[in-house]
Amino acid sequence: MKYKYQAKCSQCGQGFSAPTRTELLEKLRKHLWKEHRDWMIRRIKAGQRKRKKADKVKIVGLPASILNPSWIGFAEKPVIEKVTGLPYEEVKSRVLDFFVSMLLGGIKKP
Ligand SMILES: [Zn+2]
Numbered sequence: 001m002k003y004k005y006q007a008k009c010s011q012c013g014q015g016f017s018a019p020t021r022t023e024l025l026e027k028l029r030k031h032l033w034k035e036h037r038d039w040m041i042r043r044i045k046a047g048q049r050k051r052k053k054a055d056k057v058k059i060v061g062l063p064a065s066i067l068n069p070s071w072i073g074f075a076e077k078p079v080i081e082k083v084t085g086l087p088y089e090e091v092k093s094r095v096l097d098f099f100v101s102m103l104l105g106g107i108k109k110p
Helices: 021-035 037-049 051-055 077-084 088-104
Strands: 005-008 015-018
Touching (some): 021 037, 077 088
Antiparallel strands (some): 005 015
């Protein structure tokens, strides 16, 4: 079953595919937290230390503070919408894109 969107786990090389980007990211996120939890936690901590670097990455319309990967899956929808002034789904998709490109070198597109 090969879907349109594909990505590989940077830790164990397991491949993932899904019919939509959102589903792919959800699969990856679940996998990373389930199989590589310690690594994820280290990664988030490292990300916080490297925040200055991350600030250089331009994501239009999003404050740098939203780029902390620990937001993903933790922040409440109303909080995100209040902080960013953008619809939650929009923010989630941008943050996930950013997160994935940092962690996995991006998503292969057809
Ligand atoms: Zn893995």
